[in-house]
Amino acid sequence: MVAELISVGTEILLGNIVNTNAAYLAEKCALLGLSLYYQNSVGDNEERMEETIRRALGRSDVVILTGGLGPTKDDLTKEVTAKVFGKKLYEDLHTKERIMDFFQKNHSGHKITENNWKQALVPEGAKVVENANGTAPGLIITGEEGTEYAGKMAILIPGPPNECIPMFDRQIAPYLGKLQPDGIYSCMVKVCSIGESRAETMVADLMDAQSNPTLAPYAKTGEVHFRVTAKAKDEKTAQELMRPLVDELLRRFGDHVYTTKEEVTLEQAVVQLLKEKKMTVTTAESCTGGLLSGRIINVPGASEVLNEAHVTYSNEAKEKILGVPHGILKAHGAVSRETAEAMARGACQATGADASIAVTGIAGPDGGTEEKPVGLVYIGCCVRGNTVVEKYQFTGNREKNREYAVARGLILLREALLHA
Template sequence: MKAEFIAVGTELLLGEITDTNGAFISRELARVGVDIYYRSVVGDNRERLLEVLDAALHRADVVILSGGLGPTNDDITKQTVSSYFGLTLEENPEAMANLASYFSSRGRQMPEVNRIQACFPKEAEILKNNNGTAPGMFLQRDGKYVFLLPGPPREFEPMVKESVLPRLSSVTGTQLFTYTVHTFGISESALYEKLRDLIDTQDNPTIALYAEPGQVRIRLAAKAADDGEAKAIFLPTEKEINRRVGKYIYGFGEDLTLSEAVVQKLIEKKLKVATAESCTGGLIGKMITDVPGSSAVYNIGYVTYSNAAKNVELSVSKTTLEKYGAVSQQVAEEMAYHLKKKTKAHIAVVSTGIAGPDGGTAEKPVGLVYVAVATHDGVKVEKLNLSGNRDRVRTLAAKHALWMVLSEARAYISE
């Protein structure tokens, strides 16, 4: 079963807002075995909407439109789709009662313009919207399924789950399951080289790579009757991936961030982490505390942005700072060593580097970052040569620091 999605709205076309409904509907439809091969964005314009609708209805079994169901003159989706099928709009008494009660329950008078939102072709099914004034509409015509949904994501998303998925899964009877392996520290192309044969030949599960800064997700997708069957399909592939690239894997599961993996492992091992940041300026702390419950593993952090702060707060010696410079292996080592000593955390993690765009030299270019961890086992430093803008350098440095914390936490054996 094939579907198309059309986002309607001049504000989308002008780039004033970004369409997120398209990505959402794609993910949700995949779960019930419906594939989307095309998505479009078109303005609130009758002729252009008709053209896109016509093309979609020729290619697909299901067409889902979002937006243009509001009360103003700009909003023409319902009128245009109805007229495409030769249907006329009539005021629906039940929809009108719902609309009136929506306003009265909020202590507001219903503006006259909203009346159009209660008008539908009598051939259509009205889809309830619990989060706004515009009901959706479902039409079965000429063997095609057409859904009209409101544009705002907080109205659109629940309606997809409540009104679209049940109707489609009852037709397809299939479900797609996904499973994600999260990696850090290996590039997409290097990962591709290592998994190429699996990626290119397997079709249940399929394997795909998705890169973001420093991280690549390996996504497995399987068609299966139920969760148990899906797990059985994933298992051999998961094992093979683990065998080949296990040392880069930080976790498994749909939306697991590196921060979450770190905090979970620290909780599991009952360890505390402390931070001292120079070039990352608080980002490592921010990432740790992105995770609810991180207060169990994180008490204290420092942003030692100046040399003086490194000396006063972390006892990095002035001699070391002068001799090697703030961005050096020696300073990173001293920061980590003294941070651990001062805070008594099990793992102390620090950063010092040149995030750019200025401040680089031939010897110490922008992107040079030292990250270090100290445990009761001693201090480890890594020298990173990162590329990209300031934001990217800082993000990669902070993630690398978290990765080192995770490695230490995994290997941690109490004194």
């Protein structure tokens, strides 16, 4: 089946917001085995929206529209789609009740304004999809036999990501999955500490040979994710199809694979490893300024492995909090192998943590010299008294360099823990 995305909204068209829904839905469509050839964005304009919907229905089987389902008169997606399919709108009592419930639960005291009832109007014959996080329902509209778009389907989803994504995952994706002749199953092999091009070279033969299962690489900061996808009549058969390829990836990437689970992030894998080894961790950050501890604490339950962490931006703080010797700072400077090592050791000593990561570098745009250019970062990692320091030369802007440093810090800690 061929799918197509239409993002509706002047705020997307004018660049007011980044269209993250499109990337999310596109990835999920690929995962469902749908072919996606076009994505479109159009504003809240009846004529241009109608033209875009008609063209999409003409060339694709399933058209997924996001946005434009709100209560105001600018919101036209439902009205225009119903018109294209030649369907009238009627008031859906169940949806009306749901809107009333939603308001009582979330905005008690607020009066429901008249225009909210617009959201209870649904096209005749449409399947209504409940919205757990907002008032606008999702809608699935199918063209009837004998009409222009017979058998074609339009799926309308609210635009806010916190409504769009749960609705798609919980209700639309299973619905679309059932329409496919075969099920599509996938798993993810997430690899770190190998660059994208090297990782892809290492599996070039597997990429060339692919048919079922398929193999697709996704580059992330400091990571490469390989998605293995199989079409099969049931999950067991799919798993059997995928197993040899997954095993081969595990064999080739070895310890660099940090998870084979879709939902597990690098920081989750690191926190898990710390839990398994019954170790605590702390961080001592200079140029990353707390982003590394912030990422670790993004893992629910991180409190089991992290009690405290420190941002030691000034030299005085490095001396006072981490006990970095004044002589080291004076002789080698704050951005040096020696300082990174002393910070990592000192962080463990000061906090009693079993492990530490210390980051010191020149994020830019200023502060670089010929000898120590912008992007130079030293990361120290201490695990039960053993310290390693790595030197990195990043080439991004201030924000990117700090993001790279955070990823590298997590990877270095993971490696040290594996060998501890």
